[in-house]
Amino acid sequence: MQLRKSLKALEKFAAKFSRRSQSCQLCQQVDDERSAQQALVSSEQKFRALAEHSPDIIARYDLQCRVLYINPQFEKVLDTSGEVLGKTPMELNLGGYYDEYQAKAEAVIRTGQSDEMELSVLDDGENFSYYHVRFVSEFGPDGEIVGALAIGRNITKQHRVERLLLNLSNSIPGVLTAVRHRPGGGVNVVYASLGLRDLFGLDFEEVKDGASDLLARIHPEDLPSLIQVIDVAARTMTIFCHEYRVNHPTRGEVWVESRTTPVREADGRIIWYSCSSDITERRRLQNALAERERQFRTLAENAPDKIIRHDSETRLLYINPVLERTLKLTTEQVEGKRTDELFPQSRIMRDYQDVLAQVIATGKPANFEMIGKLPGSSRASYDLIRLVPELDQYGQVTGAIAIGRDYTEQKRLEQELRRREREFRTLAENLPDIIVRYDRDYRRIYLNPAYAREVGIPLARIWNKTPAEIWKPLIPCEEYMDWLKRVMVTGEPGHILLEWNAPDGGRVSYDTRAVAEYDGEGQVIGALAIGHNITEIKATERHLEESRAQLRALTAKREKDREEERKRIGREIHDELGQLLSVLRLNVTTLDFRFGDANPDLRDKAQKMVSVMDRAILMVRDLATRLRPVMLSSGIVSALEWMVKEYTESTGIVCELHVSNDDFPLDESRAIEVFRIIQESLTNVLRHSGADRVDITLRNEAGVCKVDVQDNGKGFDPARVGRRGSLGIIGMQERTLGLNGTLDIIQAESGGMVLKLRIPIEEQDETCLELGRRCQQRRSTDILIKE
Numbered sequence: 041m042q043l044r045k046s047l048k049a050l051e052k053f054a055a056k057f058s059r060r061s062q063s064c065q066l067c068q069q070v071d072d073e074r075s076a077q078q079a080l081v082s083s084e085q086k087f088r089a090l091a092e093h094s095p096d097i098i099a100r101y102d103l104q105c106r107v108l109y110i111n112p113q114f115e116k117v118l119d120t121s122g123e124v125l126g127k128t129p130m131e132l133n134l135g136g137y138y139d140e141y142q143a144k145a146e147a148v149i150r151t152g153q154s155d156e157m158e159l160s161v162l163d164d165g166e167n168f169s170y171y172h173v174r175f176v177s178e179f180g181p182d183g184e185i186v187g188a189l190a191i192g193r194n195i196t197k198q199h200r201v202e203r204l205l206l207n208l209s210n211s212i213p214g215v216l217t218a219v220r221h222r223p224g225g226g227v228n229v230v231y232a233s234l235g236l237r238d239l240f241g242l243d244f245e246e247v248k249d250g251a252s253d254l255l256a257r258i259h260p261e262d263l264p265s266l267i268q269v270i271d272v273a274a275r276t277m278t279i280f281c282h283e284y285r286v287n288h289p290t291r292g293e294v295w296v297e298s299r300t301t302p303v304r305e306a307d308g309r310i311i312w313y314s315c316s317s318d319i320t321e322r323r324r325l326q327n328a329l330a331e332r333e334r335q336f337r338t339l340a341e342n343a344p345d346k347i348i349r350h351d352s353e354t355r356l357l358y359i360n361p362v363l364e365r366t367l368k369l370t371t372e373q374v375e376g377k378r379t380d381e382l383f384p385q386s387r388i389m390r391d392y393q394d395v396l397a398q399v400i401a402t403g404k405p406a407n408f409e410m411i412g413k414l415p416g417s418s419r420a421s422y423d424l425i426r427l428v429p430e431l432d433q434y435g436q437v438t439g440a441i442a443i444g445r446d447y448t449e450q451k452r453l454e455q456e457l458r459r460r461e462r463e464f465r466t467l468a469e470n471l472p473d474i475i476v477r478y479d480r481d482y483r484r485i486y487l488n489p490a491y492a493r494e495v496g497i498p499l500a501r502i503w504n505k506t507p508a509e510i511w512k513p514l515i516p517c518e519e520y521m522d523w524l525k526r527v528m529v530t531g532e533p534g535h536i537l538l539e540w541n542a543p544d545g546g547r548v549s550y551d552t553r554a555v556a557e558y559d560g561e562g563q564v565i566g567a568l569a570i571g572h573n574i575t576e577i578k579a580t581e582r583h584l585e586e587s588r589a590q591l592r593a594l595t596a597k598r599e600k601d602r603e604e605e606r607k608r609i610g611r612e613i614h615d616e617l618g619q620l621l622s623v624l625r626l627n628v629t630t631l632d633f634r635f636g637d638a639n640p641d642l643r644d645k646a647q648k649m650v651s652v653m654d655r656a657i658l659m660v661r662d663l664a665t666r667l668r669p670v671m672l673s674s675g676i677v678s679a680l681e682w683m684v685k686e687y688t689e690s691t692g693i694v695c696e697l698h699v700s701n702d703d704f705p706l707d708e709s710r711a712i713e714v715f716r717i718i719q720e721s722l723t724n725v726l727r728h729s730g731a732d733r734v735d736i737t738l739r740n741e742a743g744v745c746k747v748d749v750q751d752n753g754k755g756f757d758p759a760r761v762g763r764r765g766s767l768g769i770i771g772m773q774e775r776t777l778g779l780n781g782t783l784d785i786i787q788a789e790s791g792g793m794v795l796k797l798r799i800p801i802e803e804q805d806e807t808c809l810e811l812g813r814r815c816q817q818r819r820s821t822d823i824l825i826k827e
Contacts, residue, residue, distance in 0.1 A: 091109070091111040092111055092112060094111060094113060095113060095194065096113065096191055096192055096193050096194070097110075097111065097113050097114035097117055097171060097173075097190075097191070097192040097194075098110070098111040098113070098114060098189070098190070098191050098192075099111075099114055099189075099190045100178070100187060100188070100189055100190075101145055101149070101187050101188045101189075101190070102186070102187045103149055103185070103186065103187060104128070105128050105129070105142060105145050105146050105149065105188070106125075106126050106127060106128055107124050107125050107126065107127055107128070107129075108125065108187060109125075110124060114192075117161055117169070117171075118132070128142060129141050129142040129145070130142050140157060141157065141159060141173070141190075144156075144157055144175055145175055145188050145190060147175075148175040148176065148177055148188045149177065149185060149187065149188045152177045152185055153177075154174065154175060154176045154177070155174075155175045156172065156173060156174040156175065157172075157173050157175075158170060158171070158172055158173070158195070158199075159171045159172075159173050159192060168196075169194060169196045170194070170195050170196045170198075170199040171192035171193060171194055171195065171196075172192065172193050172195045173190055173191070173192035174190070174191050174192075175188055175189070175190050176188065176189050176191075177189075212233070212235070212315070213235070213317055213318070214235050214239060214315060214316050214317030214318060215232060215233050215234075215235035215236045215238075215239050215240070215315075215316050215317075216231070216232070216233045216235075216313075216314070216315055216316075217229060217231065217232045217233070217236070217312075217313075217314045217316065218230040218231040218232075218311055218312070218313055218314075219251060219311065219312045219314070220309055220310070220311045220312075221274070221309065221310040221311070221312060226250070227250065227251045228248065228249055228250055228251070229244065229247040229248050229250075229251055229254070230248075230311065231244075232244040232247065232248075235316075238318075239286065239288075239294065239296060239316060239317075239318055240254060240257050240286055240288070241257065241288045241289040241290065241291075242254060242257065257286050257287055257288070258284055258285070258286055258287075259284065259285035259286065259287055259293070261285075262284035262285050263284075265282075265284070266282055266284050269282050270300075270312075273300065273302050274302060274310060277302050277304060278302075279299070279300065279301045279302075280299075280300055281297065281298070281299045281300075282297070282298055282300075283295065283296070283297045283319065283323075284296055284298075293320075294318060294320050295318070295319045295320045295322075295323040296316050296317070296318065296319065297316065297317055297319045298314050298315070298316040299314065299315050299316075300312050300313070300314040300315075301313045301314075340358070340360040341360060341361055343360065343362065344362065344446075345362065345443050345444060345445045345446075346359075346360065346362050346363040346366060346423065346425075346442075346443070346444035346445075346446070347359070347360040347362070347363065347441065347442070347443055347444075348360075348363065348441070348442040348444075349430075349439065349440075349441055349442075350396060350400070350439050350440045350441075350442070351438070351439045352400055352437060352438055352439055353378075354378050354379075354393065354396050354397055354400060354440075355375075355376050355377060355378055356374045356375055356376065356377055356378070356379070356382075357375060357439065358371055358375075359371050359374060363444075369382075378393060379392055379393050379396070380393040388410055388411065388412070391408075392408055392410065392425070395408045395427060396427060396440060396442070399427045399428075399429055399440050400429060400437050400439070400440050401437075403429045403431070403437050404429070405426065405427060405428045405429065406426075406427050407424065407425065407426055407427070408424075408425040408427060409422065409423070409424055409425070410422075410423040410424075410425055410444065411423075419448075420448075421446065421448045422446070422447050422448045422450075422451045423444040423445065423446055423447070424444070424445050424447050425442050425443065425444040425445075426442070426443045426444075426445075427440055427441070427442045428440065428441050428442075428443075468486075468488040469488050469489055471488065471490060472490055472573065473490060473570055473571055473572050473573070474487075474488065474490045474491040474494055474495070474550060474570070474571040475487070475488040475490070475491065475568070475569070475570050475571075476491060476568075476569045476571075477557070477566060477567075477568055477569075478524065478566050478567045478568075478569065479565065479566045480528065480564070480565060480566055481506070482506045482507065482508075482521065482524060482525075483504050483505065483506050484502060484503060484504065484505060484506070484507075485503075485504065485566070487499050487502060487503060494548065494550075494573070495512055495540070496512075496543070497510065497512065507520055507521060507524075508521065512540045513538040513539060513540045514539050514540055514541070515536075515537075515538065515539070520536065520538075523536050523554075524554060524567060524569075527554045527555070527556055527567050528556055528564050528566070528567050529564075531556045531564060532556075533553060533554065533555045533556075534553070534554050535551065535552070535553050536552050536554075537549065537550070537551060537552070538550045538552050538571060539578075546575075547575070547578075548573070548575050549573070549574050549575045549577075549578040550571035550572060550573055550574065550575075551571065551572045551574045552569055552570070552571040552572075553569070553570055553571075553572075554567050554568065554569040554570075555567065555568055621653055621656050621657050621660060622657065624653060625650055625653040625654070625657070628646050628649045628650055628653065629646070629650060631646055632646035632647065632650070675704065675706075675711070676704050676706050676711040676714055676715065676738075677699055677704060677738070679711070679715050680697050680715070680718065680736065680738065681697060683715070683718070683719060683722070684696065684697045684736065687722055687734075691726055693725070693726065693731065693732055693733065693734060694732065694733045694734070695722070695733075695734045695735075695736070696733075696734075696735050696736070697736045697738065698735060698736065698737045698738070699737075699738045699739075700737075700738065700739040700740065701740060704738070704740055704745060704801065705801060705802075706745065706801055710779060710799070710801075713775045713778065713779055713799075714745065714747065714779075714797070714799065716775060717747075717772045717775050717776065717783075717797060718736065718747065718749060718797075720768050720771060720772050721749045721772065721795050722734065722749070723768065724768055724769070725749075725751045725753065728753075728756070729751045729753025729754060729755070729792065729793065730753045730754050731751035731752050731753030731754075731792060732752065733751065733752050734749065734750070734751045735748075735749075735750050735751075736748070736749050737750075740801065743800060743801050743802065744798055744799070744800055744801065745797075745798070745799050745800070745801050746796075746797070746798055747795075747796075747797040747798075748794055748795070748796055748797075749794070749795040749797075750788055750792060750793070750794045750795075751792045751793060752790070752791055752792045753791075753792045753793065754791075754792075755787055755788070755791060755792050755793050756793065769785070772795075776797065776799065779799040779800075780799070780800060781797065781798050781799030781800065782796075782797075782798045782799075783795070783796070783797055783798075784796045
């Protein structure tokens with residue numbers, strides 16, 4: 041329309057100059073311009089014919105980027121009913137990317153350089169159409185820019201396919217890349233999916249202009265082999281698959297597998313299409329599998345057991361060296377064969393094959409006992425074979441492993457154990473002694489017939505019961521359980537006396553010895569108790585104790601009678617003989633007084649007789665004192681002080697008495713016994729020790745009179761006490777037993793011997809006396825047994 045206006049203006053201008061009859065030159069000029077205008081109109085008509093029927097969107101803009109023309113296709117895309125001519129893209133207020141669209145058009149008008157962009161248009165309110173728009177400058181006759189032309193091609197289908205491919209490539213594990221390799225050298229990354237960040241730690245923008253950063257992430261040890269593979273593939277144009285390591289900035293070392301296809305383009309360049317995936321976990325599993333296989337081989341090669349590997353068809357895959365030596369066959373010789381094919385005549389091999397097939401079919405392990413003959417021997421060999429199915433990652437049976445353990449020796453030991461058990465039972469069931477076996481929970485797990493016979497309880501009732509459940513002996517069950525526990529815990533044998541009342545009213549006595557029982561590893565598994573009948577021995581002991589008690593009572597009475605006799609004799613000697621000697625001395629003195637002056641011989645005789653009588657009186661007094669010291673009437677301390685003084689004066693041995701206090705309320709009979717014991721000990725020191733000093737210590741502690749007699753002599757072996765020739769010591773022990781006390785003779789630390797006497801100061805009740813007598817009777821019995 042604007043061109044038509046221009047043509048009319050030119051026609052008017054030509055008519056004006058025509059009317060004025062301008063020069064021919066001007067007319068010629070007008071003719072030229074008219075021809076040009078006609079050519080322009082013709083060109084415009086052709087352009088419009090092309091633009092009107094083009095599937096592309098076409099628009100023309102003036103220098104102010106106002107619309108001069110849009111073709112019908114563009115009008116359809118814009119879907120606007122208003123006037124668009126003379127308006128800018130922004131004034132149309134179409135939204136979308138038209139701000140960028142106008143900016144690019146203005147830049148083309150301003151610079152004269154073409155540009156392009158992708159335009160998205162919302163066509164139906166929901167879906168977008170995509171156009172690839174190219175902007176070019178339009179020039180006038182003088183070469184000046186007069187506007188811009190925009191041509192847009194619909195790429196919606198291509199865009200959707202590209203988006204689908206992009207989403208697909210980004211959803212595929214790993215990364216898809218396209219790398220262009222130019223013949224003159226150098227590469228650039230044409231495309232890379234989002235997985236590039238996860239696999240290499242890089243974005244597409246970082247590698248699109250060059251692959252140096254990408255190659256830098258490949259492990260230095262793996263890069264040379266990768267380059268070599270690429271060079272070979274570039275020469276042969278073959279697909280390759282290669283594994284290598286990538287040093288990821290955050291994940292560390294990552295294993296990558298790339299499958300690459302080279303494609304040569306028309307210009308000679310090579311473009312590499314690669315699919316790379318993370319195989320770190322796969323490599324770990326492969327390494328773990330290789331390590332497990334190595335461990336299996338190491339174990340199988342060095343295990344003492346026989347090991348076989350079968351496939352799902354029961355064919356042999358592997359046998360370890362132990363089985364190779366046993367069969368005298370190698371893995372290569374048996375591989376791929378079945379056991380029943382190797383040993384067709386062996387029935388037990390056929391049975392093994394059946395069990396193997398069942399394990400593979402059911403997926404459940406099984407045991408198989410194989411009995412054969414040892415090479416070069418008639419003795420049977422025993423192998424216990426454990427068959428276990430092998431499963432893949434899906435739980436499907438892929439084969440089976442058989443592990444055979446030679447338990448010939450174990451079988452022999454079991455047979456030997458059964459034989460020994462029969463011998464034990466034969467011996468135990470015919471012994472007169474009672475035998476009981478206990479487990480760790482103190483249950484009776486074996487009792488011989490003698491036990492039921494002697495105890496009177498049926499075996500069925502007492503078997504598998506603890507003593508706490510059924511108990512007959514007289515001692516408390518807790519005491520027996522503690523004793524049994526001590527045997528099991530310490531492992532040391534123990535003795536205990538078990539007694540119970542017999543049906544006839546008597547008492548049955550069994551000396552019971554228990555020992556711990558051990559398993560093959562040295563662990564205590566129970567205890568064995570053996571009881572020996574000592575009823576007659578205990579009866580004899582009781583009779584012996586009664587006899588000893590009677591003998592001791594008789595001895596005590598004899599000693600008491602002797603003390604009374606000594607007391608009586610001493611009193612008579614002191615009173616009767618002493619008085620007679622005194623009267624006789626008085627008479628001789630009177631005779632000397634009356635007749636001595638007249639008869640010197642008589643006086644001399646009389647004086648000699650007086651001297652002899654004085655010595656006799658002293659001897660009488662000393663004899664009376666020795667028979668029974670008068671000082672005992674004043675207490676044990678006074679008597680011992682007199683004894684110490686007399687002992688020192690008569691023997692020359694230093695003797696000292698040490699008394700803690702003066703309160704020793706011993707009655708006369710007990711004081712005499714203590715006095716006689718100390719007197720006997722001093723006599724032994726004088727006769728046997730060779731000592732030059734004796735210390736006597738007397739203490740009263742908690743109602744107990746404690747006496748220590750210690751010398752510094754050569755000493756002797758206390759174990760010899762009670763042997764023949766030591767009647768003095770036996771006498772002291774008997775006196776001590778009569779006082780319900782204890783007497784010990786031990787070696788002193790500083791040399792010499794120490795006699796320790798301990799007696800109660802006051803008489804004890806009958807129970808304590810009886811217990812003391814029993815204790816001392818046992819000790820006396822032990823001494824006599826030694827003799």
